[in-house]
Structure formats: structure tokens, C-alpha cells
Amino acid sequence: MPIAEKDMKLLWGRAAGYCNNPGCRLKLSETNQAGESFLTGEMAHIIARNAGGPRGGAQGGPDVYENIILLCPTCHSKVDKSPEATYPAERLHAWKAQHEEWVDSWSRANKMQSTQELMVFISRLLAENKHYFDDYGPRSSTAVSAPASSAFAIWVARRLDTILPNNRKILEALDVNARLIPTEMAGDVLAFKDHAQGYEMNQYGRLETYRLFPQSFAEGVAKWADND
Ligand SMILES: [Zn+2]
Numbered sequence: 069m070p071i072a073e074k075d076m077k078l079l080w081g082r083a084a085g086y087c088n089n090p091g092c093r094l095k096l097s098e099t100n101q102a103g104e105s106f107l108t109g110e111m112a113h114i115i116a117r118n119a120g121g122p123r124g125g126a127q128g129g130p131d132v133y134e135n136i137i138l139l140c141p142t143c144h145s146k147v148d149k150s151p152e153a154t155y156p157a158e159r160l161h162a163w164k165a166q167h168e169e170w171v172d173s174w175s176r177a178n179k180m181q182s183t184q185e186l187m188v189f190i191s192r193l194l195a196e197n198k199h200y201f202d203d204y205g206p207r208s209s210t211a212v213s214a215p216a217s218s219a220f221a222i223w224v225a226r227r228l229d230t231i232l233p234n235n236r237k238i239l240e241a242l243d244v245n246a247r248l249i250p251t252e253m254a255g256d257v258l259a260f261k262d263h264a265q266g267y268e269m270n271q272y273g274r275l276e277t278y279r280l281f282p283q284s285f286a287e288g289v290a291k292w293a294d295n296d
Pocket residue numbers: 087088089092093094139140141142143144
């Protein structure tokens with residue numbers, strides 16, 4: 069019996085498309101240069117379908133969500149080809165539970181109660197971005213006076229490990245909490261989304277120019293963050 073569509077949707081949805089091994093968490097979809105997307109994840113049986121297969125026991129296990137774990141190809145081989153007892157069924161169930169809990173925690177953390185709470189959250193991330201931009205960015209005094217200095221290397225690193233993730237957190241918070249965005253900020257929010265998406269594509273060399281950071285967005289955020 070093949071895995072039913074319902075079970076596949078549960079598996080991929082609850083795992084958010086990442087390998088369930090907590091030490092791996094590889095993203096299980098890719099897009100090639102022609103722009104075609106494809107899946108690289110494997111739906112691994114916790115108790116093998118056939119008796120005598122990995123963790124299979126005397127009867128084998130069913131093709132249902134409860135008995136399947138989403139893994140990347142490497143983790144799937146590791147789990148199935150390691151000596152028996154290295155990855156017992158209990159361990160795989162624990163991986164899956166821990167992984168799904170991790171995925172759940174993203175949106176819980178970002179669900180806000182008020183416009184002010186949302187704007188305070190965003191203003192902290194914007195402040196961190198501004199700090200790096202001012203100190204190391206292309207217009208910082210170090211970069212201007214000594215273009216070959218280490219400021220540029222720091223800037224490149226911070227763009228990837230801080231600024232892009234912060235922008236993604238802001239976009240996600242805006243999406244999850246769209247109902248809390250004041251009407252007067254709707255245009256600035258769109259401008260920021262435009263900027264953040266273009267900025268990210270530019271880092272990966274897919275875009276020559278992009279919309280500059282909309283200062284009016286930061287002003288709106290500051291105004292509503294202070295609103296008591
Ligand atoms: Zn993996």
C-alpha cells in the first residue's frame with residue numbers, strides 16, 4: 069500500500085520541509101538554474117515495511133504518518149545502514165517529536181497581541197541592522213577612509229548571518245500579524261517587503277539593483293513602538 073496523500077501532507081507540513089534529524093535540519097527542496105523546484109526529502113519508515121528490514125521486527129510497519137519520518141537522503145541511509153540498535157525506533161520517534169515541536173515554536177514566538185508589541189519586536193531587529201550598517205556598511209567612516217580594511221569583510225559576514233535573518237524574521241512577523249499593521253503603514257510595509265526581498269536576491273547575485281531601505285518604514289515602526 070503506498071503512502072496516502074493525507075499522510076504525506078501531514079509529514080511534510082508538520083516538518084516544514086526539513087530533515088527531522090535535529091543535528092541536520094537540511095532543507096528538503098531545491099530550485100535548479102532553470103527555476104524548476106524539486107523535493108530531495110525521503111519518507112523513511114520508522115518500522116520497515118517488510119519484516120526483517122531496518123527495525124522491522126516480525127511483522128513490518130504500516131505506511132501511515134505515525135510510522136514515517138521525513139529525512140534527507142544522507143540521514144536516511146545512515147539510519148537504515150548503521151548497525152542495528154544505533155537508531156532504534158524510539159530514537160526516531162523522539163527526533164520527529166522534537167522536530168515538529170521546533171517547527172511549531174516558530175509561529176508561536178511570532179504571534180503578537182498588539183500593534184505595539186509587533187513594532188517593538190521589529191524595531192529591535194531594525195536597530196541591530198542599523199548598527200552594523202552604520203559601523204561597517206559601505207557608508208561607514210571606516211569603509212570610506214580605508215576601503216581595503218577589515219570593515220568590508222565584517223560587513224559581508226554580518227549581511228549574511230545577521231541582516232538577512234533579521235529581515236526574514238521581520239517579514240514573517242508582519243505576515244503572521246498582518247491584522248496588527250496600522251492602515252497608515254500599509255504602503256511602507258509593502259515598500260519594506262520589496263526592499264528585503266530585493267536585498268536578499270542581490271546578496272546571491274541574482275539582482276543588480278534593488279529598492280533602498282524605506283526610511284519611512286523605520287519611522288512608522290518607531291512611532292507605533294512608542295505608542296502607549
Ligand atoms: Zn538529514
